[in-house]
Amino acid sequence: MNYMPGTASLIEDIDKKHLVLLRDGRTLIGFLRSIDQFANLVLHQTVERIHVGKKYGDIPRGIFVVRGENVVLLGEIDLEKESDTPLQQVSIEEILEEQRVEQQTKLEAEKLKVQALKDRGLSIPRADTLDEY
Amino acid sequence: MDMAENDEFCAKYLILKGLNEMTPSYAIYESYFTAAYGGRVLSEVFQQPGVCICGTLHSVDQYLNIKLTDISVTDPEKYPHMLSVKNCFIRGSVVRYVQLPADEVDTQLLQDAARKEALQQKQ
Numbered sequence: 001m002n003y004m005p006g007t008a009s010l011i012e013d014i015d016k017k018h019l020v021l022l023r024d025g026r027t028l029i030g031f032l033r034s035i036d037q038f039a040n041l042v043l044h045q046t047v048e049r050i051h052v053g054k055k056y057g058d059i060p061r062g063i064f065v066v067r068g069e070n071v072v073l074l075g076e077i078d079l080e081k082e083s084d085t086p087l088q089q090v091s092i093e094e095i096l097e098e099q100r101v102e103q104q105t106k107l108e109a110e111k112l113k114v115q116a117l118k119d120r121g122l123s124i125p126r127a128d129t130l131d132e133y
Numbered sequence: 134m135d136m137a138e139n140d141e142f143c144a145k146y147l148i149l150k151g152l153n154e155m156t157p158s159y160a161i162y163e164s165y166f167t168a169a170y171g172g173r174v175l176s177e178v179f180q181q182p183g184v185c186i187c188g189t190l191h192s193v194d195q196y197l198n199i200k201l202t203d204i205s206v207t208d209p210e211k212y213p214h215m216l217s218v219k220n221c222f223i224r225g226s227v228v229r230y231v232q233l234p235a236d237e238v239d240t241q242l243l244q245d246a247a248r249k250e251a252l253q254q255k256q
Contacts, residue, residue: 008193009194021214051213069226072224074222075204076218076220078218081216085217087216
């Protein structure tokens with residue numbers, strides 16, 4: 001049943017398990033309970049999943065209310081496909097450690113790049129924030 | 134160029150416009166999408182990863198949010214999270230571009246509709 005035929009509605013996705021990608025790079029997995037026209041979401045039994053390489057770790061978070069502007073995408077999780085992923089689940093401490101190491105190497109590479117560009121008189125502005133039109 | 138086809142397209146597009154009460158300038162893009170329903174599209178997301186998602190266009194709305202079914206990520210090693218996801222909803226504000234197959238859309242029809250829209254706006 002579609003309230004407005006032809007529109008991309010999230011109504012059919014309610015009460016299903018979803019993966020939400022946020023603008024800051026975080027991945028949340030939870031049951032979608034509520035939506036509105038701004039794509040603000042209410043997620044239930046949410047778990048924050050951190051991916052590093054082939055490993056991932058889940059941190060239970062409870063209930064999340066996500067402001068729509070921070071949502072990149074929302075994907076319905078296929079429960080059968082979820083059970084046969086090639087990824088390996090590890091403990092929270094391990095994945096946080098791996099993430100810290102990854103962030104460190106990224107920061108160092110970034111620093112070198114910025115330095116090299118500065119030496120040539122160029123600078124790239126960081127694209128952290130979106131200009132809402 | 135078939136007159137009947139043209140009218141049908143314009144009719145569909147106008148009905149959509151009535152339903153959603155969109156601002157005229159965006160209406161034309163939505164009708165562009167509706168013409169491509171069912172076709173495979175590739176959409177790149179603006180944010181930090183810049184992930185490219187390929188999928189079948191299911192629906193679009195006035196904010197140009199897109200719903201894709203049967204998706205595949207073009208670079209699966211960098212974005213492992215999408216492995217168990219088959220359908221997704223992408224918020225319109227984060228889309229950098231959507232690539233539609235050229236043969237799916239009748240540009241002639243679209244141009245005519247756009248011209249009509251521009252005339253209507255002037256009046």
